[in-house]
Amino acid sequence: MVAIADGKRHAAQIVKRLKAAYPDARCALDFQSPLQLLVATILSAQCTDTRVNIVTKDLFGKYPDAKAFAAARPSELERAIQSTGFFRNKAKNIKNCCRELVEHHGGEVPQDLDSLVKLPGVGRKTANVVLGTAFGIPTGVVVDTHIARLSRRLGMTRHSDPVKIERDLMGQLPKREWIDFGHRMIAHGRRICVARKPKCDQCPLDSICPRIGVADRS
DNA sequence: ATCCCGAGGG
DNA sequence: CCCTCTGGAT
Numbered sequence: 219m220v221a222i223a224d225g226k227r228h229a230a231q232i233v234k235r236l237k238a239a240y241p242d243a244r245c246a247l248d249f250q251s252p253l254q255l256l257v258a259t260i261l262s263a264q265c266t267d268t269r270v271n272i273v274t275k276d277l278f279g280k281y282p283d284a285k286a287f288a289a290a291r292p293s294e295l296e297r298a299i300q301s302t303g304f305f306r307n308k309a310k311n312i313k314n315c316c317r318e319l320v321e322h323h324g325g326e327v328p329q330d331l332d333s334l335v336k337l338p339g340v341g342r343k344t345a346n347v348v349l350g351t352a353f354g355i356p357t358g359v360v361v362d363t364h365i366a367r368l369s370r371r372l373g374m375t376r377h378s379d380p381v382k383i384e385r386d387l388m389g390q391l392p393k394r395e396w397i398d399f400g401h402r403m404i405a406h407g408r409r410i411c412v413a414r415k416p417k418c419d420q421c422p423l424d425s426i427c428p429r430i431g432v433a434d435r436s
Numbered sequence: 437a438t439c440c441c442g443a444g445g446g
Numbered sequence: 447c448c449c450t451c452t453g454g455a456t
Binding site for chain 3: 437444445
């Protein structure tokens with residue numbers, strides 16, 4: 219058993235080293251408004267941020283606001299986002315989501331978790347991204363595929379359920395760290411602590427990492 | 437648990 | 447070929 223205080227101490231060490239390694243980590247998705255971040259985050263499901271940015275470059279010019287997305291022709295929207303994968307689901311979700319925004323939120327993105335999660339295609343992860351990064355409201359900790367993987371490897375959680383991982387992380391991190399912690403963990407997961415063959419020899423966290431579930435190098 | 441689904445890396 | 451990429455709905 220690891221005591222709670224030890225969990226917090228371990229987390230503080232991780233935060234300190236992440237800050238040193240990624241001093242100005244920020245959201246890798248390109249956006250200029252809460253709505254754009256919401257759409258980009260829906261598109262980011264099982265897709266690289268680079269690919270999302272390629273698609274949104276033209277998409278946001280073609281659909282400037284929620285009303286435009288709500289009125290989109292499904293076939294055209296699908297074609298515009300096709301390369302991000304899951305394009306039928308994503309197109310339907312974006313259209314219906316923006317219809318909800320127009321009909322129930324004055325065309326704006328709501329700033330609370332309950333309203334966001336009720337939107338079609340918006341789960342807890344997407345809601346936390348929008349609240350934290352677009353509005354600066356640390357409501358929870360973003361748990362995506364990177365943060366889930368790194369949190370387990372680093373011994374910050376033993377769970378695989380994102381909700382349980384989020385609860386563990388929230389208990390170890392001060393609220394003011396939640397948003398940047400997410401950005402830095404994702405940056406670290408993309409560059410060093412990658413899924414397949416993590417580059418432990420280049421990792422600034424190596425000396426404090428239990429490497430849980432990481433295969434031994436021979 | 438399963439489905440949606442294209443693109444890139446190894 | 448296989449695995450992974452800032453998931454969510456059923």
